[in-house]
Amino acid sequence: MDVRKAQRLRDMLILIGLCMVLGSYVFEPLMIPGAVVAFSCLIPHFLWNKCPHCGRQLGRNEAEFCQFCGGKIDD
Numbered sequence: 001m002d003v004r005k006a007q008r009l010r011d012m013l014i015l016i017g018l019c020m021v022l023g024s025y026v027f028e029p030l031m032i033p034g035a036v037v038a039f040s041c042l043i044p045h046f047l048w049n050k051c052p053h054c055g056r057q058l059g060r061n062e063a064e065f066c067q068f069c070g071g072k073i074d075d
C-alpha cells in the first residue's frame with residue numbers, strides 16, 4: 001500500500017460513509033454501517049499515510065514532498 005492509494009482509500013471511505021449516514025435520514029438502517037465505514041477511514045490514514053523517508057504522519061498533505069523532511073513522497 002503506497003501513500004497515494006492510502007489517501008485515496010481514506011477519502012473514498014469517508015465520502016461513502018458520510019453519504020450513508022446522510023442517507024440514514026431516509027433509510028434508517030444505513031446509520032450504523034455508514035458510521036463504521038466513515039470511521040474505517042482512520043485505518044489507512046494511520047497505517048499507511050506516512051512519509052517513506054522519515055515515517056512521520058503526513059496528515060492532510062497531498063503534495064509531492066514531505067512537510068517534515070522534504071523527501072519526495074511518490075517513490
Ligand SMILES: [Zn+2]
Binds near residue numbers: 052055066
Ligand atoms: Zn518525511
